[in-house]
Amino acid sequence: MIEHIDRMLRHLLVSRIDHLTDDADVRFEPPDTDWRTYVSNLSRLALNVYLVELRENRGLRTNERSFSNRSGLVLVEPAPRRMDLHYLITAWSPATPNQAIEPAVEEHALLYRAAAALVAAEPFKPADIYRPGPLPAGFPALLADAVLPTSVLPADGFPKYAEFWGTMDGRQPWRPAVYLTVTVPVSLGPEEIGPMVTTQVTGLQGAEVVIRVGGTVLDATGAPIPRAWVRIESPEGAGLRTTETTAQGRYLAERLPAGRYRLRVRVPGLGERVRDIDVPGAGDDHDVTFE
Incomplete structure (x- = not known):
């Protein structure tokens, strides 16, 4: 399920930001030294979209159930739980700072475009994000027609920001990031409860x-x-x-x-x-x- 959200985010960002060339410009690896090397070899601006945390959204939990029958047996399926996916999105330039080049300014411009693209698309509707094309093959039916609650740049920010950057080899400087949460359903599946x-x-x-x-x-x-x-x-x-x-x-x-x-x-x-x-x-x- 999460991999489909990742691919949807990549498609959204690449298709709506003209500074991004293709899927190689949006990746999901940790923003550490290996990532910096990747951007250097890529030789162009890139976005890092890192899934930093997963939490159940208790506010959307419900005890509702649906019933169906299969070959004379009654099936009960609890309403899906809801899970918040927490992403930190950072912009990276391969350039080395000098008197003529200021990479941070290019990164800030790209970060702004990423935030604008995400805000314009919220709440996320997969069919709208992929339009005018179809949804990818194998896209989960549970997500296909869903409206996914989305939060871009929440006022309270990511609570463990300093701790997060401290784990990236201990040498990465603190960088600005777009904090994004996407809420997705978690299907529990039907259970047989007996004859009708x-x-x-x-x-x-x-x-x-x-x-x-x-x-x-x-x-x-x-x-x-x-x-x-x-x-x-x-x-x-x-x-x-x-x-x-x-x-x-x-x-x-x-x-x-x-x-x-x-x-x-x-x-x-x-x-x-x-x-x-x-x-x-x-x-x-x-x-x-x-x-």
Whole structure:
């Protein structure tokens, strides 16, 4: 996942800064002595985009879950966590200072252009960054249509800046940097939680037995219909339980005594379906299809 963000950043900077020639001008190595040698051999200005830290964004954490089914098994997938990628972006010139050449001025100009390009693109939308071309082959679907929260030049800056430069061979001078954070989703993947529930009977000794009924609302192609209106009624039409389907087209009606009921489902633009059901009943098929 992170490598795709790296490549996206490289594409953004190279495509929008005219002083950069190709991908060789934006690299992700530590800005140490080896990097300085690389820039010297490159013989032109370059940007170093160094991933210095990763942290979970706790403020965006949620307990939401989505449900789906596969071959009769219910899958549950927690909402993705969010991870902040912290980058320090520095500009480097291969020139040696003398009376005629002042490399730091060229570096500052390039650093400004890098900051401007990043600010103009925030929040990052991969499809927009790669436009008019397509997304690269193998680009993760989780990122393809995402809007990635982005922070360019936050007011509080990077808190370990002095410590960071002190680790670069101990000889690198303190350099100005664009501090960038990009927040990306971390998918936890689906888990099987068991067979799909259509009818579940519960009760305590000496107490009334109650039943939970579930089903799926589908269109003519077999695709689930989200947010369909569902009501369990008495045989005379009195409403007893009202709910709506999830994003996966599933509905549940809780705490129904055993008996005969009327199931009524409405979908805007598709109309209404009504059927009688026995709870519990033979087969316990409570799915509804809009032909």
